[in-house]
Amino acid sequence: MTSPDRFAALWRSLAPIGRTPNGYHRLSWTDADLACREWFLDEAADRGLRVQTDGNGNLWGWLGDPADGDAVVTGSHLDSVPGGGGYDGPLGIVSAFLALDLLAKRGRTRRRPIGVVAFTEEEGSRFGVACLGSRLLTGALDPQRAAGLRDRDGVRLAEAMKSAGVDTSGLGPDPDRLARIGTFIELHIEQGRALAVPVGVASAIWPHGRWRMEFTGQGNHAGTTRMADRHDPMLTFAFAVLAANKEARLRDGHATVGRVSVEPNATNAIPSSVTAWLDARAADQSTVDALLAAIEGRITERATRDGTGFAIEAESASPVVEFHTALRDRLASLLGGAPVLPTGAGHDAGVLAAHVPTAMLFVRNPTGVSHAPEESATDVDCAAGVEALATVLEELACR
């Protein structure tokens, strides 16, 4: 059994990297990310793993020869959102190393290769595409398009990778590598308050999408324009925020407006336009569709009353991911009847699931906070997660 102290010791070795008073900043291929990658290489070397960086910048540490095939791979990602928490991603990698330590202690004979993976840019926070490394690996993202993605400073992905010393000639799908993976397991911190015990098993990833909303009106003088003469897009936008919230609650879905841009954004000017992004998710696609239709209908009606223009356009849509049912049930049973629960967040495991039998383990999040500095899990729960992951790896790789 991994003690909470043993977990805490390894956790502390990674924790200072990219930490600021406003949360973690570990965007891919920045200095903080490179330091996390160094940490990965050191920990892998300490455990005698053979490390490879694939053509997409994903890191792989191998126990045994992956060429033997039917490998059991576990891992997650090291990058963070800007100002994020420390657990989203790294917990799965720290837990993987500690689970290998437990397996070694238990002394069971390994029958399959075991891999620990750190996928690149899961958050999409630097180059705008979530699960970048796993999407490139599986062919879900065109490598030409990926190479040309630019960060907010205009730096292209290929430039950032070259600066970090990574050969980008291998960018793109890697079917041979993918074919050697027999099972993929990602351990991750749960990101809401849906898990009441230390460890759970994922059932599915909710379908979700992002929509760009444009509210247009008549820019005007805030001091002199009579209220009755206004065509103020800020009003329609404000209504949209409240309507999205209300409609999501009615359907047990999630709707969020977290990003806004206002023109000209001046204190004494009625805006000429407001652009905002809607993030919507629900347990099934028909609920997402119904949620969107309801929100759009209510905003359209309000825009007519405000004398403003409204347009909405999908920027991305991710269908539901149902994890491998038999694998999921086997793990839940193996872990003594662990609860099985869906998540509203995307993961590399969701990308892999289309190609490889895939499962996820969740570790309890007492506050439910994620993507923010207050994200946390107790050392006791994290140690329980390591124990569960070791049990799963033993079941899959040693039987």
Added chain:
Amino acid sequence: MTSPDRFAALWRSLAPIGRTPNGYHRLSWTDADLACREWFLDEAADRGLRVQTDGNGNLWGWLGDPADGDAVVTGSHLDSVPGGGGYDGPLGIVSAFLALDLLAKRGRTRRRPIGVVAFTEEEGSRFGVACLGSRLLTGALDPQRAAGLRDRDGVRLAEAMKSAGVDTSGLGPDPDRLARIGTFIELHIEQGRALAVPVGVASAIWPHGRWRMEFTGQGNHAGTTRMADRHDPMLTFAFAVLAANKEARLRDGHATVGRVSVEPNATNAIPSSVTAWLDARAADQSTVDALLAAIEGRITERATRDGTGFAIEAESASPVVEFHTALRDRLASLLGGAPVLPTGAGHDAGVLAAHVPTAMLFVRNPTGVSHAPEESATDVDCAAGVEALATVLEELACR
């Protein structure tokens, strides 16, 4: 009588400066502003005016010797908001030059000096303080503070003035210059739809203010955080926008939220904070106070329901300006019973009014749009404005 064609001809000579497809950009001491100043010097020279640039960068063109005192001064400003209209400011200066032409034609004997003034940075769009030039002249703004004001690129006012070749050693109050002004008249485009005839006379400037509103919550993951677990400041902010609008309508006041800043402003993140600015104005101070109290009360209540924090702080407050009553009535009568109406906008005339008998003439704005490219007035109405201004100058300077 100034013909609309004569107005249009002089208007065309100024119109191209700083014009873009997205409106006028004539921020003070930029190339566009310097070109407008050159235009002023040329037009003043054509009319035999003696031109002075005062220590605060305001331009003065004199017919007669201002040292004689009891001068009649008219004018406005040349600078614009970013993406503004062409009339707000320049109309008063173009009209001043054309009114002098009319006076010359009428051949009446001038008994007092007449000045045409272009005040610096009326909009406050570059250095953040509205009526900068008139406030410095009258001592309403500390010159040390003014010199240190910075634009969005960090350039200080004093640096910008020096770059334009203006000596800044004279920055600050100029009581001698002020004492020579017997009357100040500013002609301005009306900025709403309150004027149904070509020309009106101002009664007052509404009291107004700016408040900074801080909404704080818990930054979190948009996909995984249950609606019931959220502390989303965007909801409280959206409610504030709608509440401010509603309370202003109930009191015949104006309330606008035109500027917003969101942290971290990411599509998949519930914001941790939203900062927004409220602009509120009404016919009298007690209505402004009641409006603010009502808005603040409703937001505070909503913040409790949303589990968010809310704080509001005044950034600026301008009390009511009542223009000189006898002068106002004299002009309205002189102009054949012109309508007398208040405005919600600040003006250099509002600053001068505390020191000098001051009046304003308004020219009809058919669409009511201002601070936006669609701001307009017809050449016929503008010619009527010139005629009215000439009549006023004749009355004040030639009797």
